[in-house]
Amino acid sequence: GTRGVWILRLPRHRQAQPHRRKHDRPRHHRRGHRAREHRGGAAVSLVDVTLFATAFTTLTVIMDPIGTVPIFLGLTSRYSQAKQRRAAIQATSVSFGVILTFAILGGQILRLLSISMEALQLSGGVLLFLVAMELLMGTDSSTPDTGDESVNVALVPLGTPLLAGPGSIVAVMVAVGQAGTNVGSWIAVVLAVVLAHVVMWLTMRFSLILSRLLGPGGIMLLTKISGLLLAAIATQLIMEGIFKFIATFQGS
Helix, strand or coil: CCCCCCCCCCCHHHHHCCCCCCCCCCHHHHHHHHHHHHHHHHHHHCCCHHHHHHHHHHHHHHHCHHHHHHHHHHHCCCCCHHHHHHHHHHHHHHHHHHHHHHHHHHHHHHHHCCCCHHHHHHHHHHHHHHHHHHHHHCCCCCCCCCCCCCCCCHHHHHHHHHHCCHHHHHHHHHHHHHHCCCHHHHHHHHHHHHHHHHHHHHHHHCHHHHHHHHHHHHHHHHHHHHHHHHHHHHHHHHHHHHHHHHHHHHHC
16 A cells, blocks of 8 residues: 655765756856966066056167167177177167166166156157158257267267267156056066067077168168158157146145
């Protein structure tokens, strides 16, 4: 009369675990994935990409690597190839040292002279706009003449004022002012300065090859495009300086 009831017993380790779908992952895996995402986001946010792009573009356009090619070849025409390569390294080193000095001590100089950051940004924009007009109008006033063959042209005028001129110095000081005390922004400015000088060194190092490859027409075309980009950057700096002046006066 009585029916037997059969109970199927599962092993203990299978009884303790619920059914898991394929897309389910253990919690410690999800925590590890989120931790990796967090570390990746922190690495990306370590550098201010926007400030890096702006500072690098501004410096590169002001230094004008392509436009420097005929000047470098003209000043070092009496040098051997080995001495030309050494001159490229010396000019880049001098420019980097001058610009880095003003980047570090620029804020103290401004405070000593009681100059506001807005005034520097506005005047820097005007100066960069004048440099852009020289590039666009094709003036030859930037081509230096040492007049003395004993002068090391890698130091003067190549290192300064051609590479580390007023325009590039002001551009770096403006970028430092925009960086403030943010570590990521400072890293972005330093990387931009280093990379811009690497581009300048490579351009002077292979100046003879570039001159033959591009020709006078190609160099002129790239110089005009650089001038147009620099004019746009200068206009942006001027407008930001004006808006900051207005905001300062309204706040006071």
